[in-house]
Amino acid sequence: MPSIKTRFTYRFIRAVQKLNKNRGVSSSMKETYRRYHMIRVASYASMASAVGSKRAWSQAVLRKIRNHTLHRDLKKKCGIHALIRRRKVSENPRNNLNFHQENDLRKLVPGGEDMDFCRLLNETAHYIKCLRTQGLHPKTQLLER
Amino acid sequence: MEPKVEATELEYRSGICGLKPGDIGFDDIHGLISAPPPPPETSSSFTALLELPAPQAVELLVNSLEVADEFPAKPDIAHFPPPQIFPSNIALIDHASKFSSLPLADNSSENYSLLSVSSSKKLDIVKQEQMDSDSNPNGSSPAISDQILKSSKRKEREKKVKESNKKSKKVVQNESYEEGGEKLPYVYVRARRGQATDSHSLAERARREKINARMRLLQDMVPGCKKISGTAMVLDEIINHVQTLQSQVELLSMKLAAATPRFDFNPDTLLAAESGSLMDSSHPGMFTPSVWPEGQINGNSQQSQQLWHFDGLQPVWGGEENNSNFITPDNSFLSYDTSRNSAAASLHSSQ
Numbered sequence: 411m412p413s414i415k416t417r418f419t420y421r422f423i424r425a426v427q428k429l430n431k432n433r434g435v436s437s438s439m440k441e442t443y444r445r446y447h448m449i450r451v452a453s454y455a456s457m458a459s460a461v462g463s464k465r466a467w468s469q470a471v472l473r474k475i476r477n478h479t480l481h482r483d484l485k486k487k488c489g490i491h492a493l494i495r496r497r498k499v500s501e502n503p504r505n506n507l508n509f510h511q512e513n514d515l516r517k518l519v520p521g522g523e524d525m526d527f528c529r530l531l532n533e534t535a536h537y538i539k540c541l542r543t544q545g546l547h548p549k550t551q552l553l554e555r
Numbered sequence: 556m557e558p559k560v561e562a563t564e565l566e567y568r569s570g571i572c573g574l575k576p577g578d579i580g581f582d583d584i585h586g587l588i589s590a591p592p593p594p595p596e597t598s599s600s601f602t603a604l605l606e607l608p609a610p611q612a613v614e615l616l617v618n619s620l621e622v623a624d625e626f627p628a629k630p631d632i633a634h635f636p637p638p639q640i641f642p643s644n645i646a647l648i649d650h651a652s653k654f655s656s657l658p659l660a661d662n663s664s665e666n667y668s669l670l671s672v673s674s675s676k677k678l679d680i681v682k683q684e685q686m687d688s689d690s691n692p693n694g695s696s697p698a699i700s701d702q703i704l705k706s707s708k709r710k711e712r713e714k715k716v717k718e719s720n721k722k723s724k725k726v727v728q729n730e731s732y733e734e735g736g737e738k739l740p741y742v743y744v745r746a747r748r749g750q751a752t753d754s755h756s757l758a759e760r761a762r763r764e765k766i767n768a769r770m771r772l773l774q775d776m777v778p779g780c781k782k783i784s785g786t787a788m789v790l791d792e793i794i795n796h797v798q799t800l801q802s803q804v805e806l807l808s809m810k811l812a813a814a815t816p817r818f819d820f821n822p823d824t825l826l827a828a829e830s831g832s833l834m835d836s837s838h839p840g841m842f843t844p845s846v847w848p849e850g851q852i853n854g855n856s857q858q859s860q861q862l863w864h865f866d867g868l869q870p871v872w873g874g875e876e877n878n879s880n881f882i883t884p885d886n887s888f889l890s891y892d893t894s895r896n897s898a899a900a901s902l903h904s905s906q
Binding site: 426442443445446448449450453454507508511512514515518519527528531532534535537538539541542544545546549550552 | 765807
């Protein structure tokens with residue numbers, strides 16, 4: 411079973427290749443910015459698909475990307491399931507004392523709005539681990555060429 | 556001696572049961588002790604419980620009480636052999652404690668906590684009791700302390716009989732004790748002194764411990780977090796770290812975008828370095844050295860400009876997410892772009 415790192419690298423490189431094939435050659439600001447955006451989304455998407463749907467954050471990432479592609483106006487945030495989950499989380503009597511940081515963390519971790527604090531910590535740990543491999547290895551290798 | 560012992564036994568028993576002495580006839584108890592007990596049709600569930608476990612357990616209980624009576628002034632606890640732990644025994648005591656309005660050991664200044672939490676899993680039942688010696692209202696009570704350890708926590712119901720000067724709180728939610736034969740559905744959790752032990756606070760405590768464990772893990776992951784004490788600071792550090800990582804990703808992708816307008820990189824060597832598996836590349840791997848420095852320099856200057864503008868560009872997950880199809884352009888993207896473009900263009904032209 412290949413590690414997450416290799417799986418991610420595989421997908422990411424393929425995505426970037428496809429990007430380069432499709433996009434034009436111009437190195438204008440606009441084009442570069444667009445390419446930057448594509449590459450960033452490709453990075454997160456390949457990371458999330460390398461992780462799979464086992465994790466809540468990867469699920470949330472893939473869901474958001476797909477929703478944004480298909481229904482650009484329909485934001486998943488307003489979906490009924492998300493609403494129910496979020497209400498359940500906010501109504502939780504076992505509220506934490508560190509409310510401020512908790513909220514910030516929820517905003518940072520994808521899909522963090524709908525989970526309780528305990529799960530949020532879980533997802534954060536895994537997210538940090540994957541972010542490390544995402545940011546370090548393949549891109550620096552690519553850039554060094 | 557015998558009748559006296561039995562009388563005290565019965566006194567205990569009826570006190571334990573909280574029932575009228577008429578309910579449990581003396582004959583019944585004799586019968587229970589000596590022979591397999593009769594079916595508990597009419598009698599209270601105490602006798603029903605007595606029927607279920609082995610008679611040995613009953614004897615044990617009797618023995619413990621007997622010893623209590625016979626050795627009133629014996630302070631040495633170690634001599635008393637700890638009773639063997641039968642599941643039935645525990646069920647007995649459980650049930651006894653359920654019905655008791657008096658404390659089971661009728662010692663005042665003790666810290667005898669017995670917590671039982673029923674669970675669906677089969678767990679090892681090891682129980683811990685601690686009883687200090689104290690004066691008995693009846694005038695005959697030594698110190699019996701059994702050391703039975705606690706088992707793991709599995710909360711569905713919990714029941715606690717705590718006898719002490721401080722708190723005597725009793726929550727009885729006992730429902731499935733009848734199942735206890737070999738497997739006992741109870742799980743015993745040791746209540747810490749001075750802590751509430753109803754189901755809610757137990758659940759709370761377990762949850763807090765879970766959260767603390769996860770926080771410790773996170774502390775290990777984030778560098779420089781181990782020294783910090785306090786959840787708030789640690790959380791701040793974690794948030795900081797996540798933000799750093801995300802901005803790193805953005806930085807690298809920006810670099811990549813700026814540096815790859817037109818060069819085909821060779822993925823073979825890239826992957827070979829990592830996993831040893833070669834990938835078929837449709838593009839022949841070629842990039843001339845002339846292209847590379849030019850692209851790099853260009854990218855650098857562009858990138859430094861762009862960075863100023865994209866400072867506030869955090870990955871807002873609900874906001875301006877771009878598609879991953881790489882084909883369809885995004886209208887919102889373009890609108891975002893034009894605002895940036897004007898500022899960027901002015902800067903660019905100034906150079």
